[in-house]
Amino acid sequence: MSYNRLNNGLIRFKHSVHTPNISQIPNFTKYCPIRPINEELAPYVHETMNAYPRGSKHVNQQHYYHNRTVLLHDYLRKKPHAMSLLQLAQYYDDSAKLTKQKIINSGKFVKEELAIRMAHKIFMLQQLPFSVINNFHFVQVYESYYNIFERFRKFPAIRTLDDNYRFAEFLKSILQDFNSLNLPHLVMGALECTILDLYPQDKMDELLSGLLRARISRRLIVEEHISVTANFLSGKEENTLVLGDIFQECSATEYILDASRACQKFIQEMYFESLPLPELIINGDTDLKFYFLPIHLKYLLGEILRNSYEATIKDYIRQGLKKPQPIVVTIIKNEESSLFRISDRAGGVPHNDKNIWSFGKSKERASESLKNFHMLPGLQTVSLYDHLYHNKRASTESANRPYMYTSLEPMSHTNLTTGKIQFVKPLVRFIERSYRYRLGIGLAMCKVYAEYWNGDLTSHSIQGYGTDTVLKLGNLMNSNRKLQLDKV
Ligand SMILES: Nc1ncnc2c1ncn2[C@@H]1O[C@H](COP(=O)(O)OP(=O)(O)O)[C@@H](O)[C@H]1O
Ligand SMILES: [Mg+2]
Known part of the structure; x- marks a missing residue:
């Protein structure tokens, strides 16, 4: 027994x-x-x-x-x-x-x-x-x-x-x-x-x-x-400015216009070229110039405007309107920060869109986003150790079977053969993606970046009317003595 x-x-x-x-x-x-x-x-x-x-x-x-x-x-x-x-x-x-x-x-x-x-x-x-x-x-x-x-x-x-x-x-x-x-x-x-x-x-x-x-x-x-x-x-004897060179003086209006041009281009690619585009109105402190990291600003405004453009065009098509509703950007500056209020009249954030601030959102949205990540051109999610440590073996094996595994998706292995990883500036690549690839992470990412820079990102949505998205960025010249880089 x-x-x-x-x-x-x-x-x-x-x-x-x-x-x-x-x-x-x-x-x-x-x-x-x-x-x-x-x-x-x-x-x-x-x-x-x-x-x-x-x-x-x-x-x-x-x-x-x-x-x-x-x-x-x-x-x-x-x-x-x-x-x-x-x-x-x-x-x-x-x-x-x-x-x-x-x-x-x-x-x-x-x-x-x-x-x-x-x-x-x-x-x-x-x-x-x-x-x-x-x-x-x-x-x-x-x-x-x-x-x-x-x-x-x-x-x-x-x-x-x-x-x-x-x-x-x-x-x-x-x-x-x-x-x-x-x-x-x-x-x-x-x-x-x-x-x-x-x-x-x-x-x-x-x-x-x-x-x-x-x-x-x-x-x-x-x-x-x-x-x-x-x-x-290069022979310089002084470092430029109190913030150093990587921060630059950015014109708010110019960055907004750049972002909106990119949105328009993506919409035309996604639908057709003669599709009427929403009018963009910029008001408030339109002459504002402030010191910021160019790539971060480009990314933040790009993602936020993209949401408004996307929703506005969808609303225009859904409702069969004569023309798309305008998008209004208001620039406000005070001692502490620069504010951008992006207002659209695209019907507001859908009720069923839960957790818009989360990276994963719902399981269904996460699956959709993941699929789009896998299709993102230029993003080759290669396995690093295959690449670094087993390069020779990998390249001979690649002809016979896929050797890259992700937990969930078989991935194309054809682009690995070039041996070059092209995803150099991830933020830029994110913002340059086509409208086809909804990644579902825009607001979550932007909140991280805005908060990092002593700011904030909020969204006020009125169902059936529209959305005001407010991006606040801290005045870095004022806070340059704050222990900003403590976030480890
Ligand atoms: N201006 C807006 N109007 C309507 N819905 C919006 C707006 N901005 C964001 N949303 C909603 O929030 C969701 C999350 O946005 P985001 O994080 O940028 O991811 P994605 O745009 O890739 O779906 C969007 O899918 C959309 O439903
Ligand atoms: Mg988005």
């Missing part, structure tokens, strides 16, 4: 060793009820059932959770430094003068700071449920973070101007490198986790906002150092 029980126990024990934890097996029927798990999906299901993703350098049995010595005993003990935009531009000294020593010190600081910041993020990712981090897209992010951490940590000490020159080149390559895929991977990972019920929606939104804010800070630190190094090398 006891032998039997033991024997049964043993069998069950053996069984459980070989069967992956059930929570790691995605429920494909939930994701797509009409598509059975047939031969087409089988290889991908198999892949997602592995305890660890195949070929991953850092998410594997030996490394994951084990390589804590460097993290815990060294880097996690150090706290990231909060800093203001003024400190960023002047590097801890009260003048804008560019000296050899200042440039070298700045390089030293950036090398250490980035390693510390990456270490904290890696540790944070390790605290997530393993089924989340084991998601194809999150693995890519984790791999990339670890890789960046190692590269910063191991970069030779910066002692001379030459060392710093090499470091600046290295920074440039990091910015343009596969790192630029992290943004789409983060969002796609979040969408997949929503679809598969792997992590609560509100926590996922929080996680993503935090990671995105940290990403903005890191990129600012890196870009500013590249910029001061370039300024110094």
Whole structure:
């Protein structure tokens, strides 16, 4: 009897060793009820059932959770430094003068700071449920973070101007490198986790906002150092402005007009060229010029106007109106901030459109967005470790079978053969996408960026009438002493 029980126990024990934890097996029927798990999906299901993703350098049995010595005993003990935009531009000294020593010190600081910041993020990712981090897209992010951490940590000490020159080149390559895929991977990972019920929606939104804010800070630190190094090398003796070079004076009206031109182009592409377009009225402080990051401003206004244009045209077609309703942008400036109120008369946000501020929204919307991400031209969600560590093997295998797996979708592998990752400036690529590709993340992303810049994004919708979307951006010249870059 006891032998039997033991024997049964043993069998069950053996069984459980070989069967992956059930929570790691995605429920494909939930994701797509009409598509059975047939031969087409089988290889991908198999892949997602592995305890660890195949070929991953850092998410594997030996490394994951084990390589804590460097993290815990060294880097996690150090706290990231909060800093203001003024400190960023002047590097801890009260003048804008560019000296050899200042440039070298700045390089030293950036090398250490980035390693510390990456270490904290890696540790944070390790605290997530393993089924989340084991998601194809999150693995890519984790791999990339670890890789960046190692590269910063191991970069030779910066002692001379030459060392710093090499470091600046290295920074440039990091910015343009596969790192630029992290943004789409983060969002796609979040969408997949929503679809598969792997992590609560509100926590996922929080996680993503935090990671995105940290990403903005890191990129600012890196870009500013590249910029001061370039300024110094070009013979400049002073760093321009209190905010440094990466911030520029932007004309509000010009940015609005640019964004609206892009919207008009996309509408004509989506429908037909002679479709009447909504009139755009700009009023208020139309001469406003203010210092801001050009790409962020372009992205923010682009996404918001796009929603208004999209809704206005749909409303025009739905109602069979004589012409589309106008879109009115009001610019307001006060001491503290610049405000943009974008008013449309497109019927308001539909009642059934829940969680418009969330990255995943509903499961149905997440599936739709994910599908569009997969079709986005230029976004090649290649597997990094395939690319970096198994390049030779991958290219010979690619002819026979797909070797890229995402948790949920078979992906085209033809574009990998070029070997080049084209998604260089993710924000720009997002905003340049065709109207066909609704990603469902516009408002969620814009809220992160607006809040980062001491602002806000709100939407006031009157069902059956229209929507006022208000974008507030903090006056950076006023707040340049605020410890803005503390978001790690
Ligand atoms: N100006 C607007 N008028 C009507 N609905 C809007 C407007 N702005 C946003 N929405 C609603 O909010 C949703 C989320 O917008 P967004 O986050 O930009 O994602 P996407 O535009 O890709 O769907 C939209 O799908 C739409 O239903
Ligand atoms: Mg949108």
